[in-house]
Amino acid sequence: MTSRGGWFVNSKHLRTCAEVVKILWIFMSLSDGYLFFKVENVHISDLYDWSDPKQKGKYSRPKLKRRESAPSGSLVHINEEKIALFRHGEKVYAMQEKCPHLGGPLHLGDIEELPDKSLCVRCPWHSWRFSLDTGRLVLPKKDKVAITFPVTVDAEGNISIGFLEFASDYFSGSGEF
Numbered sequence: 001m002t003s004r005g006g007w008f009v010n011s012k013h014l015r016t017c018a019e020v021v022k023i024l025w026i027f028m029s030l031s032d033g034y035l036f037f038k039v040e041n042v043h044i045s046d047l048y049d050w051s052d053p054k055q056k057g058k059y060s061r062p063k064l065k066r067r068e069s070a071p072s073g074s075l076v077h078i079n080e081e082k083i084a085l086f087r088h089g090e091k092v093y094a095m096q097e098k099c100p101h102l103g104g105p106l107h108l109g110d111i112e113e114l115p116d117k118s119l120c121v122r123c124p125w126h127s128w129r130f131s132l133d134t135g136r137l138v139l140p141k142k143d144k145v146a147i148t149f150p151v152t153v154d155a156e157g158n159i160s161i162g163f164l165e166f167a168s169d170y171f172s173g174s175g176e177f
C-alpha cells in the first residue's frame, strides 16, 4: 500500500474506512485463487431444494415464475454481479443470472437431470440447457458457456461464492454493497 496510486490508498476514489472494513469483513477467505464472499441474508434452507420431491408441492412453478426471486435467495447480487443460486441436496450451485443466449432469467429456470446423471438448468425463455457444474451449453449443441462460480456451504448452512477478483466498482464509490 502506498500513498501514490496504490489501489488501496487513492483518496479520490477510496470509500470511507468503515466501508473498507466492511469489504474486508465480507472478504472471507482466499482459496485456489478465489476470493470468497459470504452471501448475506440467505441461508441454504432458504433455497428451493430440487432434490426433494416434497418441496415440489410447496412451491408450484406457476407461482414461482410470478416472483422476482422465489423461493427467497435464488437471485442474489454480490460483488456487483447478479447470480442465480440453485440447491440440490446439500450442494449449492452459482451461475450468472442472465442467459448467454438472449438474457433470459436463469434463476427462474428448472433444474433437470441429464442422461449422465449430472444436472443442468433449463432457461425459461427458449429452453437452452446449461450444465450446473461447468456452465457449458448442453442442449442445443452450440459453443456457449454460462459463467459459473465456486460455492462453499459451511456447517451452519452459510453460503459463500468465489470470485477471481473484486468488482472494480468496489473502490470507485459507484457500486453498491
Ligand code: FES
Pocket: 099, 100, 101, 102, 103, 104, 123, 124, 125, 126, 127, 128
Ligand atoms: S434466453 Fe435463454 S435460451 Fe434464449
